Amino acid sequence: MSVELTGAEITIRCLQEEGVQCIFGYPGGAVLFIYDELFKQDKVRHILVRHEQAAIHAADGYARSSNKVGVALVTSGPGVTNAVTGIATAYMDSIPMVIISGQVPTSAIGLDAFQEVDTVGITRPCVKHNFLVKDITELALTIKKAFYIASTGRPGPVLVDIPKDISQQKTKFVYPDKISMRSYNPVTKGHSRQIKKAAELILSAKRPMVYAGGGVILSDAAPQLTELTQLLNFPCTNTLMGLGGYPATDKQSLGMLGMHGTYEANMAMQYCDVLIAIGARFDDRVIGNPKHFFNENRKIIHIDIDPSSISKRVKVDVPIVGDVLDVLKELIKLLKAEKEKPDQTALKEWWKQIELWRERDCLKFDRSSKIIKPQMVIEKLFNVTKGDAFITSDVGQHQMWAAQFYKFDKPRRWINSGGLGTMGFGMPAAMGVQLANPKGKVACITGEASIQMCIQELSTCKQYKLPLKIINLNNRYMGMVRQWQEFFHGNRYAESYMNALPDFVKLAESYGHVGMKIEKPEDVEDALKEAFKLKDQLVFMDFITDQTENVFPMVPGGKGLSEMILV
Amino acid sequence: MENEAGALSRVAGLFSARGYNIESLSVAPTEDPTLSRMTLVTIGSDEVVEQVTKQLNKLIEVVKIIDLNDGNHIERELMLVKVRAVGPDREEIKRLAEIFRGSIIDVTDKSYTIELTGTSSKLDAFLEAIERSAVLETVRTGASGIGRGEWILKV
Numbered sequence: 278m279s280v281e282l283t284g285a286e287i288t289i290r291c292l293q294e295e296g297v298q299c300i301f302g303y304p305g306g307a308v309l310f311i312y313d314e315l316f317k318q319d320k321v322r323h324i325l326v327r328h329e330q331a332a333i334h335a336a337d338g339y340a341r342s343s344n345k346v347g348v349a350l351v352t353s354g355p356g357v358t359n360a361v362t363g364i365a366t367a368y369m370d371s372i373p374m375v376i377i378s379g380q381v382p383t384s385a386i387g388l389d390a391f392q393e394v395d396t397v398g399i400t401r402p403c404v405k406h407n408f409l410v411k412d413i414t415e416l417a418l419t420i421k422k423a424f425y426i427a428s429t430g431r432p433g434p435v436l437v438d439i440p441k442d443i444s445q446q447k448t449k450f451v452y453p454d455k456i457s458m459r460s461y462n463p464v465t466k467g468h469s470r471q472i473k474k475a476a477e478l479i480l481s482a483k484r485p486m487v488y489a490g491g492g493v494i495l496s497d498a499a500p501q502l503t504e505l506t507q508l509l510n511f512p513c514t515n516t517l518m519g520l521g522g523y524p525a526t527d528k529q530s531l532g533m534l535g536m537h538g539t540y541e542a543n544m545a546m547q548y549c550d551v552l553i554a555i556g557a558r559f560d561d562r563v564i565g566n567p568k569h570f571f572n573e574n575r576k577i578i579h580i581d582i583d584p585s586s587i588s589k590r591v592k593v594d595v596p597i598v599g600d601v602l603d604v605l606k607e608l609i610k611l612l613k614a615e616k617e618k619p620d621q622t623a624l625k626e627w628w629k630q631i632e633l634w635r636e637r638d639c640l641k642f643d644r645s646s647k648i649i650k651p652q653m654v655i656e657k658l659f660n661v662t663k664g665d666a667f668i669t670s671d672v673g674q675h676q677m678w679a680a681q682f683y684k685f686d687k688p689r690r691w692i693n694s695g696g697l698g699t700m701g702f703g704m705p706a707a708m709g710v711q712l713a714n715p716k717g718k719v720a721c722i723t724g725e726a727s728i729q730m731c732i733q734e735l736s737t738c739k740q741y742k743l744p745l746k747i748i749n750l751n752n753r754y755m756g757m758v759r760q761w762q763e764f765f766h767g768n769r770y771a772e773s774y775m776n777a778l779p780d781f782v783k784l785a786e787s788y789g790h791v792g793m794k795i796e797k798p799e800d801v802e803d804a805l806k807e808a809f810k811l812k813d814q815l816v817f818m819d820f821i822t823d824q825t826e827n828v829f830p831m832v833p834g835g836k837g838l839s840e841m842i843l844v
Numbered sequence: 845m846e847n848e849a850g851a852l853s854r855v856a857g858l859f860s861a862r863g864y865n866i867e868s869l870s871v872a873p874t875e876d877p878t879l880s881r882m883t884l885v886t887i888g889s890d891e892v893v894e895q896v897t898k899q900l901n902k903l904i905e906v907v908k909i910i911d912l913n914d915g916n917h918i919e920r921e922l923m924l925v926k927v928r929a930v931g932p933d934r935e936e937i938k939r940l941a942e943i944f945r946g947s948i949i950d951v952t953d954k955s956y957t958i959e960l961t962g963t964s965s966k967l968d969a970f971l972e973a974i975e976r977s978a979v980l981e982t983v984r985t986g987a988s989g990i991g992r993g994e995w996i997l998k999v
Contacts, residue, residue, distance in 0.1 A: 397850060402861050406904040409850070426904060459999060460846055460907040585898035588891070 279451075284413050284444040285310035288377065291420040293320045294452045297348050299339065299712050300324070301332040305352025306392060307379025310444040312350075324712065324741060327733040329356050331705035333363020333376065334731070338709030340372050341692045342667055342717075344497060346428050347374040347709065353381055353441075354392030357399065362699060364434050365403035369696025370518060371495060373432035375423045376404075382442040383411060396438045405433030413446040418453060425456050430463025431583040432495060467580065467599030467607060475553075475578045475595045476611040482551035483623035484630075485511045488534065491518030491695065492556015492581060492601045499523070499688040501605035502555060508612060510624060512631055514542035516557050518695040521685035526664070531631065532640075535563040536832045537677040540639035541631055543830070543838040547572065548630075554579045556601040559591040560696075567591055569837025580604045639830050639843055640681055648823045649798050651675060651750045654805075655682035658720060658748060661805040666718040667710045669693065671703035671727030674756035675748075677828045679722040701730030704747065708734060711743045718809060720746040725775055725819075726755045735788040738815045746808050747817045749781060752824045760827045764842075785817035796821045847873050847880040851905040855882065858903065864888065864896050868921075868964070868986030879907065879999060883919075883988045885964075907999050916992040922959070923967045924949075926981040927974060929956045937974060944970045955980060963987070 282290065288311050292300065301324045304312045315323050326332040329351045336347030347367075351360045357378050367374050381390040397409045406426050408419045416439070423435040479485065493502050499522045506513045506529055513523045514534040523530055534542035546552070546564070552575055557563070564570040567590050579586075579593040580601055587596045597604055642652045655678050658666070668683055669692040670676040676693055685691045692710055694702040707721040728749055738745055750756075758773040782792030791814050795804045801820070808816040830841040845851050852871060859866050864886060871882040886896060893911065900906050912919070929937050934956075941948055941958045944966070950957035960970055964987055971979065991997065 398853070401850075401854060401857055458904075461904050583902070585895065585902055589895060 279449050281447040282450045283310065283314075283447050284416050284439065285314040287416050287448070287450050288420065288439065288444065289314040289318060289321060290450055291417055291452060292348065293318075295346070295424050297321055297346070300348040300350055301326055301335040301339070301709065302350030303329050303332055303352065303356060305356050305379060307353035307356075307381060307441045308350060308444070310441065311377070311379070311439070323350070324708070324737065326705065326737050328731065329359035330363045330701065331708075331731050331734045331737065333360050333367065333374070334699075334702050334705035335709035335712075336374055336376075337363065337367045337372050338669060338692050338706030339713045340367075340374055340709070341706070342689050342710040343713035344689065345713070346424055347372065348377070349374065350377045352379045352392065353396065354394050356392075357394055357396045361399060361403065362701075364400055364436065366694050366697045366699040366702060367434040368403045368405065370491065370694065371432050372434065373427040374434040375420070375427050376434060376436040378436060378438050379444070380409065380438045380440040383440045384442065386440065396436070400436050403434075404436050405431075407436040407438065409438045410440070410443050413443050413448045416443065416448075417450060421453050421456050422458065425458075426461060430461075463582065464598055465582075465600040465603050467597040467604035469607070471595060471597045472604060472607050472611060475597060476608060476615065478551055478576055478578060478595060479509065479553065479612065480615065480617050480619055482619050484548065484550040484627045485509070485553065485619065485624070486545050486549035486551070487511050487513040487523075487553045487555065488516070488546060488557055489513060489519045489522045489555045490516040490557025493519055493522035494688045496556065496582070496601040497688070498556070498602040498605050501602060501609060505605055505609050505612070508609065509619065511553075512545055512628070514538070514546065516563055516695075517680055517693065519557065520680060520691045521688040524686040525684035526686055531635075533680050534838075536565070537681065537828050537830065538832075539681075540637045540830055540841060540843065541634040543832065543841060544634045545631055547837070547839045550575055552577045554581075554593070555605070556581060558586045558589065561590075564591065565832045565838050565840075566835050569840070637843070641844060642826075646798065646823065649795065649801060649820055651678050651752070651820070651822045651826055652682050653798060654748065654750060654801055654820050654822070655679055655722065657802045657805055658722075659683045661802065661809060662718055662720070666690070666720050667692065667707075667714060669703045669707040669710060669719070669721045671721075671723040671730075672698045672700045673724050673727060673758075674752075674760065674826075674828050675722050675724045675727070675750040677757075678750070700727040703727060704734050704738075704745065705731050707745045708737060708741075708743050711745060712741070718746070719744075720748055722748045722750070724756060725749060725751040725753065725778055725781070732784070735785065735790060735815070735817075739789045742813065743815060744811070744813050745815045747785075747815070749817065749819045750822050751778070751781070751819050752822045752826065753778065754824060756826075757828070763827070764831075764833070781817055781819040785815070790815040790817055792817045792819065794819045794821065845880050845882060845903075845907055846905040847878055848905055851880065852882075854903050854905060855884070855900065858899055859886075862895075862899060864892065868984075870986040870988050876999075883986070885987050908997060910991070910997050912989045912991065915995050917989050917995075918992060919963055919987045919989040920961055921964050921967055921987045922961050922985045923970075924957060924959055924983045925971070925979060926955055926957045927978045928954060928980055929978075930954055933978065937978070940970070940973055944973075946970070
């Protein structure tokens, strides 16, 4: 007869069984028993954040950079509502996470108790699944299910809500080895007939294009994407979420596509005759207006693990539901066995056309400027870190410049909130990245508006000695808002100016970090080098950049991909 | 779907979040008490119905979905309707109920309550056939559907 454990003990034991090494959280009344158990053990490390939103973002950054399930622990009521932004962020980008939340005791549920909210109700639309544990004997199985659901199929956050009395009650602890659910059986292998059809279509292509998204990163299929693209000598573009899936410094890479994608990538998307979409979902920021995108001469192959992503915004010709990794392996095998090859003369012509588009040099900017150009900072950052850093970002212009100018050659190096576009994501996510990669160089590219949305985490960074490098592109504007106001709202900069900014150098110093203010272009490189030499310290670099710089190219909302505004 | 607390709200929430219509929805446990069966009526283009199906399939508690329009099916809805029945109307309403193969299940000296089963359009037709001002109250279950013949939805 095994001993009985409390719900709190079981919760921690489950995390240990799942091999969780690090969780992010913030204590409160409803989770006190769980925190007590955390205190009594040393297998699971707890990182205390300063706000629950940051706990979720940190667990998210941890997951994205390591391909492990990110775990966060928050209390009931405001603990959960603070976490919602983070959960929705992870949900939009399909990040595997388990969030454990405390709840008021079962006897108090529904009575408007102190710090009670309907957690399952509030989070329902932004989780892959959630549970309220009402019976102690189901606790271990529920946590097992949570990890299973979060990490399989199209990944996503799963929340487990544990009432306080459940964490006190006792039962026998059995952690199931395996799990099967009749209502949840995600496919992995693609349909072989569909894959064969895709191979045939690929061989018939005259103007092919590979369009790869975050699904390639999530399924760890970057090597296979690279192999396929190089086997065929096809051009490849990556979405914002897919950067690093194909090496950006390779000549077959056309860079990012979409609203702020390169001219060559967007033009090739529009005019290709066979499009191979891999783990991407044709969203509004990628293809612009779907009516304009429609081209009856273009055939589309779409590989995705989520059937609901297929033919959602764009009708496709060869849908393949399956794990990108499995499908690509199968596809490569088929193509390698094939004696035939795509029409090489046509492919040569196509590349010639692409080179002409490339010559447009759509990412050019004024390199002789006397004011710091934000693009230049990113380029220098790329050079100084030799392209080998983990880069997180917040949301706005700096995010787009980071995506355009930092050439990601490896997956899981670019960590940003692509779907939800959450300002305040960058620094807490970077904390998670640093904890998952203690030896890695981690930089957070941000702006003076975004960074202030989770600035309190400078304190967490101090406590755990996280030597992040914060690259603050400070243009005294909410840059992307200002850009839209300039283009579409008659230069009326409604509330987009950042007034009364703190002295970021002093702010960083007050938290015990190093602060730098860089105002001249000629100082940028040295400052970055110096910052990265300070291996054990967080360095907050406040770059005073050109206020009026805009992100180009730009596909205005409602326009088609080939209707870009160029520099 | 799994007969679990909250499963219904996931379905309803999905429809409102994605802007789909629910015309009617009827749900109850099946002969296997761990399972509930839901019949949901929605209106949309083929593309929309395809998306609805795919999105529903993603819900963890949904075990299996069929589109009854993919084959022959039977659909029935139950309606209880309370009508004012005084004077000569009493006979007329009773006859009408018989024509529609309804049965009067509650009687007072001023009213009848009629139970009527059929397709949703039959129930509509009944309501149109009796004088609108006579209808005091209606309650409908929404359609329940099942495939014809050997077409079986089994888990």
